[in-house]
Amino acid sequence: MGARVRKGVRGWVSVIHLTGVGVPVGVGVPVGMVPAMAPSTPQRRGRPRSAAADRAILDATRAALVEVGWSRLTMSHVAIRAGVAKTTLYRRWGAKSELVVDAVAVLFDELELPDRGSLRADIEGVVLSFAALLERPETKTALMAVIAESTSDEALRVRVREAIVDRQKRLVVEGRVRAQARGELPPDPADGDETRRVIDLIFDVIAGAVVHRALVSDGVVDSGWAARFTTLLLGGLGAA
Amino acid sequence: MGARVRKGVRGWVSVIHLTGVGVPVGVGVPVGMVPAMAPSTPQRRGRPRSAAADRAILDATRAALVEVGWSRLTMSHVAIRAGVAKTTLYRRWGAKSELVVDAVAVLFDELELPDRGSLRADIEGVVLSFAALLERPETKTALMAVIAESTSDEALRVRVREAIVDRQKRLVVEGRVRAQARGELPPDPADGDETRRVIDLIFDVIAGAVVHRALVSDGVVDSGWAARFTTLLLGGLGAA
């Protein structure tokens, strides 16, 4: 058979590597940051998995999501675009939804909460940042599709929660501590569980409102909306 | 091309039909119109479309959604289950997402807002009702999936908004008028646009929070959560 000369690895700087949770969790060389679930892998025996392939696949997934959306995104397409064999893709992700979770999860980590001096300003800032993230085609289409799949897939639900949702609660925690230091919010109650419930509630209200406004109601999230929303959140229904 | 085996038409047409919403699908029994479709059909010239087929298809769609979820739901499957030909299905809905929108839209119209005596009780009631609706497998999986598709399909986005989203704003309008009559909320501002913006905002906050809690964060929406959420909504962040 005509052995095509394969270029081997491209010269890409491999950075991101999200380890698969699926069956064969092989880990190549963790070059860059490996968030959360990177156990100290005792370097298995054979050829390591190509981190460059991981990166190429995830990049290709995001790019393809932008172009064709979720339903027309196929594993074959991603494999071709990434320049890897389809089998390589299936060795790491068992389904399209799992792949997409890992592909977009890293985007959500870009969210930050710089100190803008007041609770109001912090909320308005994070609302606008989150809305800007949801404006990107790859995030808006992927987030909803993956959540839809997760409603009938327990493993995927866990994966989404760990890779995307729970990590963003740090923003609520941070903004809350800051507001408490400023005296804008009362200190934590004695009950730790209650504190956690409050944080979860605030998170669902803020993230839920922005997502619903942007993706369901199909409305713009501009500074005007952010200001109105923040007023409602700070002062309650009577203030709006 | 042997002997053409023509099965009797009635033999298996409605046999496979199951539960649905508990209405038997008689073969020739005319049923109500499909919601949100062509309005008053000026009674065209040929054979009319079978309303029974419409109903059987939508019932089959909901039932199949419950069983196999969104991604494994196929047009072929729905057609077989509904006892109609695949071509009949494609004559009415060009894509799976459109079909599913019509199939689940009617479920959202079940939401009501009985007067519970106070704004707080009204909000807690509608939150729990909405959460119960989202607990149904056919709604939770369909809603998110359809919204995901709509992010890259303008026509579908309009269809979702008209068939599902906008119709539920009536609940906010109703609860708001009622609360104003009770003196729990200030009267409408002079600016009509501002009133509409406030209603949209409240709708996004309530619906968004419930959806996010139930489907994204994967948490329960019980009376405790509803009470906590309502307190936050009425009194603002300081009250929570």
Place this chain on the structure above:
DNA sequence: GAGTTACGCTACGACCCGTAGCGGAATAGT
């Protein structure tokens, strides 16, 4: 009856799925 439209049914090429098997490449242990 004539005209028109919907229906069930079959068939079709195109595409995607997920897996198996191959020879070869990259690593670790000896």
Place this chain on the structure above:
DNA sequence: ACTATTCCGCTACGGGTCGTAGCGTAACTC
């Protein structure tokens, strides 16, 4: 170097779904 192991790209496969075309027939209007 040599071997064992694991990953890689590649090809091929049976099975499924897609969306459409064409046929003869059924149901309804004029």
